[in-house]
Amino acid sequence: MDWNWSGIAGYGLFFLIYGGIYAISALGLNVQWGYTGLFNIGVGGFFLVGAYTSAIMTKGPDFSHLGGFGQPFLVGVLAGGVLAALLAFLIGIPTLRLRGDYLAIATIGIAETLRLVVTNEQWLTAGVWGIGGIPKPLLGTFGDAYNAFYAVLVLTAMVLVYFAIERGIRSPWGRVLKAIREDEAVAQAVGKDIFRFKLQALVLGAFFMGVAGALFAHFVGYISPEAFEPMNATFLVWVMLIVGGSGNSKGAMLGAFLVWVIWSGTEFVAAALPPTFGPRAHALRIVLIGLLLMIMLLVRPQGMLGEERQVSKLLRPAGGGRQAPADG
Amino acid sequence: MAQLILYGLIYGGIISLGAIGLTLIARILRFSHFAHGDMMALGAYLALLFRVTFGLPMWVSAVCSVALTAAAAVAIDRIFYKPLRRTSPAILLIASVGVALVLRHLIQLFWGAAPQVYQRGVERSLVFWGLRIRPVQVWILVMAVVIVVAVWLFLQKTKLGKAMRAMADNMDLAAVSGIDTERMVIWTWVLGAALAAAAGIMLGLDTQLRPAMGWLMLLPLFAAAILGGLGNPYGAIAGGMVIALAQELSTLVFNTAYKPAVSFVLMVLLLLLRPQGLFGGKA
Numbered sequence: 001m002d003w004n005w006s007g008i009a010g011y012g013l014f015f016l017i018y019g020g021i022y023a024i025s026a027l028g029l030n031v032q033w034g035y036t037g038l039f040n041i042g043v044g045g046f047f048l049v050g051a052y053t054s055a056i057m058t059k060g061p062d063f064s065h066l067g068g069f070g071q072p073f074l075v076g077v078l079a080g081g082v083l084a085a086l087l088a089f090l091i092g093i094p095t096l097r098l099r100g101d102y103l104a105i106a107t108i109g110i111a112e113t114l115r116l117v118v119t120n121e122q123w124l125t126a127g128v129w130g131i132g133g134i135p136k137p138l139l140g141t142f143g144d145a146y147n148a149f150y151a152v153l154v155l156t157a158m159v160l161v162y163f164a165i166e167r168g169i170r171s172p173w174g175r176v177l178k179a180i181r182e183d184e185a186v187a188q189a190v191g192k193d194i195f196r197f198k199l200q201a202l203v204l205g206a207f208f209m210g211v212a213g214a215l216f217a218h219f220v221g222y223i224s225p226e227a228f229e230p231m232n233a234t235f236l237v238w239v240m241l242i243v244g245g246s247g248n249s250k251g252a253m254l255g256a257f258l259v260w261v262i263w264s265g266t267e268f269v270a271a272a273l274p275p276t277f278g279p280r281a282h283a284l285r286i287v288l289i290g291l292l293l294m295i296m297l298l299v300r301p302q303g304m305l306g307e308e309r310q311v312s313k314l315l316r317p318a319g320g321g322r323q324a325p326a327d328g
Numbered sequence: 329m330a331q332l333i334l335y336g337l338i339y340g341g342i343i344s345l346g347a348i349g350l351t352l353i354a355r356i357l358r359f360s361h362f363a364h365g366d367m368m369a370l371g372a373y374l375a376l377l378f379r380v381t382f383g384l385p386m387w388v389s390a391v392c393s394v395a396l397t398a399a400a401a402v403a404i405d406r407i408f409y410k411p412l413r414r415t416s417p418a419i420l421l422i423a424s425v426g427v428a429l430v431l432r433h434l435i436q437l438f439w440g441a442a443p444q445v446y447q448r449g450v451e452r453s454l455v456f457w458g459l460r461i462r463p464v465q466v467w468i469l470v471m472a473v474v475i476v477v478a479v480w481l482f483l484q485k486t487k488l489g490k491a492m493r494a495m496a497d498n499m500d501l502a503a504v505s506g507i508d509t510e511r512m513v514i515w516t517w518v519l520g521a522a523l524a525a526a527a528g529i530m531l532g533l534d535t536q537l538r539p540a541m542g543w544l545m546l547l548p549l550f551a552a553a554i555l556g557g558l559g560n561p562y563g564a565i566a567g568g569m570v571i572a573l574a575q576e577l578s579t580l581v582f583n584t585a586y587k588p589a590v591s592f593v594l595m596v597l598l599l600l601l602r603p604q605g606l607f608g609g610k611a
Contacts, residue, residue, distance in 0.1 A: 041362070041419060041425060084452040101360040102599060104421060105550045108362075109592035113546060120585045230543075235429055238422060283436035290430035294408055297423055301415060322517075 013147040015260065017219055020154035021212050023256035026240045027117025027161050027249055028208030033305075034246035035169060036201040037181035039100055042091075042107030044115045049087055050080030050213025051223050052118060052125055056135045056217075062133070065126035073137035077214040084210025085203045092199045103202075111234065117224045117276025134217050135198045154215055158253065165249050170310070177201055191196055236263060239293045240302075245303025254305060263289060329580070331459055336576035337569070338534065341472025344568030345527035346545060347552035348479060348561045354514045355496040355559030357409075359420040363428035364549060366435075370541030371397040371525025372532035373435050386446065390438035394525045395572050402514055428543065436539040443536040460471030468530045475526055476565060479519075483561060484594050488515060496559050544588060544591025547577070555598060557605025567606070570594075580584055 026045060031132075032038040054076035061068035071079070091110050095103040118125040125131060142149040168174050176197050179187040187194050217223050225231075236259065244255020266288055270281035296303070346368055353361045374396050378389035412419050432573050446465035453460040495502040495512050531541060552571045556563025571591045578590045589602060598606065 010399040037418065039421060091596075094596055098599060098603050100356075100418065101421065102554075102603075104362075105547075105554070106358060106592075106596060109547055109595065113589040113592050116586055116589055120583060235425065238425070240424070270598070280440065282439075283433040287430050287437065290426045290433070293426040294430075294500070295422060297419060297426075298411055301412075312393065325493050 010147070013151050013265070015257070016151040017147065017154050019257040019260045020151070020158045021216050021219070021254040022237060022260055023119060023158050024211060024212040024215070024247035025209050025237045026204040026244070026252040026256045027158070027165055028212070029241050030246060030249055030252040031165060031201050031208070032205035034241060034248065034252065035174065035181060036177045036198060037244065038198060038202055039104035040107045040202070040205065041104045041234060041287045042109070042111035043209055044228050044230055045107065045111030046084040046087065046209035047216070047233045048111070048114050048118065048215035048228040049084045051217035051228075052131070053083045053210070054080035054214035055131045055217045058129070058135050059133065065122070065131060066124045071219065073135065077211055077218070080214030081210040083206040083322055084213070087208040088203045088206030089199065092202045096195055096198045109201050111167065111230065111271035115225055115228060128225060130222055132222040132307030134223065136218055136219045136221060140232070150219055157211065157215065161211075162249055162253065171251070173197075236289070241290055242293060242303055243296050246309065247307035248303070248305045251303050255303065259289075263294070332576040332579065333573060334459050334461060336573035338468055339576065340569040341469060341476075341574030342530045342534070343545070343572050344565040345472060345475060345523045345530070346549045347556070347564035347568045350549050351553040351556065351559055351561055351564040352492065352496060352516055353520050355515060356492065356499070357413075359417040359424065360550070362421060362424040362521070362546065363431060365542035365544070365546035365548045366428045366431040367397060367401060367521055367524040367542065368524050368528030368531065368545055369435055370400065370431055370528070372528035372537050372541065373439055374525070375532065376439070376446060376530045376537055384542060389574065390526070390529050393529060394522045398518045398521045399524035401517045402563050405513070430545055432539050439539070441539055442537045444545045445536050446533060456513050462532050469536055471526070471530065476524070479561070480521070492516060492519075500522065547588055548572070548591040551595040554595055555606050560605065563605055570606070
């Protein structure tokens with residue numbers, strides 16, 4: 001059998017780019033859900049805001065939608081993150097003081113409403129036609145090797161996000177987040193303003209989702225409301241986090257790459273089915289991913305990696321072992 | 329305007345039926361059931377199976393579908409939700425999002441993505457005092473009222489209904505007074521799913537069946553349940569009416585495409601101003 005090596009390398013680069021973009025989203029969700037216990041079922045909404053904001057900020061004049069700002073790539077990506085964070089701030093204020101379910105409902109609501117807005121406000125987003133010709137940074141410099149360059153760019157961003165989150169989580173701030181997740185009343189009793197901490201976690205996670213959305217927009221070059229269906233943009237990220245292990249940043253990244261392989265793998269299976277099966281194959285793919293989630297929740301709810309135990313330095317034995325001594 | 333209010337009442341009946349189940353599940357099982365909209369869709373499509381594929385009369389199809397949907401809900405609970413119930417409501421919520429997606433795409437897998445109807449052909453509208461209404465909409469209104477009254481009688485007069493309200497009110501107290509909570513959980517699913525199926529069938533009769541119909545109903549359902557005070561079945565009925573009227577009347581001012589967003593905006597305003605719901609209830 002003759003292997004198509006360039007095809008395999010091409011798939012490998014797609015794997016790194018999409019896996020990396022989803023990993024950034026999953027890292028954001030891990031801050032919200034994994035560490036703080038906030039249900040955000042509107043990941044797609046924040047992702048959408050990041051994508052559209054960056055596309056509109058960086059494009060030259062285009063009469064089919066708002067535009068003409070012509071800002072550099074980095075400004076666009078950061079603006080995408082900031083706008084997503086702002087949205088999280090606004091949605092957090094009415095919901096974070098209430099029971100967790102309300103945040104879940106509100107985030108689904110905002111994601112669906114945003115999809116209506118980008119579909120219907122043509123002056124802003126060109127509606128169902130979508131925004132094309134989104135600039136690709138340094139396209140001229142890299143030419144044929146462009147995907148390799150973009151993979152490096154996405155992975156760099158992912159590593160930066162990872163270290164930023166790890167640093168925050170290992171600080172006193174991170175310990176408060178986990179305390180809120182475990183027992184709000186206790187965190188409140190020791191004098192923490194839990195509303196503020198929750199809001200910070202929600203906003204920070206949304207910022208990363210916005211950045212991921214922007215990176216997605218600049219890679220594909222064309223975005224339309226269809227790309228932000230709740231399945232692709234929200235549910236997949238949840239499956240990634242739960243499969244990898246929520247409460248563990250490495251797990252979030254592992255889950256992102258692994259589930260992306262499974263997800264894109266099912267596409268090959270769907271392509272092998274007879275064409276009359278066509279549109280139904282897509283439905284079958286989603287059913288399979290849904291079953292993967294259910295089985296994972298039932299069989300191994302902590303995910304593949306599970307949460308890392310963090311033990312105080314003072315309790316750690318001198319040898320540097322991971323376990324705390326039995327007699328303190 | 330009066331025409332819009334009439335449409336609002338029809339739509340409100342549909343939302344109310346869905347929201348009653350949602351609110352009871354939220355209270356008795358203590359989690360927000362995100363697959364409730366897709367259970368409505370399942371009910372609608374099962375009725376389509378009996379109506380079009382097997383060629384049974386509409387009312388027989390509806391009854392069969394309601395029974396099957398209730399059975400499906402109990403089965404889903406036994407397989408997926410029950411083992412997760414000892415973990416946290418958060419995990420249950422995520423599981424229900426998973427169930428929602430699986431249900432919706434199973435529907436798409438079996439029935440395809442194209443819109444379908446129970447019966448082809450155009451119905452002549454009846455005109456009363458200048459208001460247009462199709463015969464099928466009269467049926468929907470009548471059935472919605474009948475079902476709501478039946479639910480009220482069930483909750484007020486029967487032992488099972490009283491036990492259900494007791495559980496919604498105070499789970500521990502109900503358990504202590506000898507109510508078999510696990511049995512009540514099953515009855516809650518039966519009632520909730522049966523009402524959802526009825527609502528889905530009505531929605532399918534009023535417009536058409538699409539796999540995404542349930543997912544799109546999710547926001548109005550939650551808005552109605554929260555408006556009525558989560559856990560209060562009578563509040564859910566009133567909430568359903570308010571949401572439906574607001575959605576219909578919003579078309580006087582805003583683009584029709586934003587109808588679904590109206591329930592969301594109302595819900596956020598309510599959460600800001602009166603999180604315990606408009607009609608009492610305990611937040």
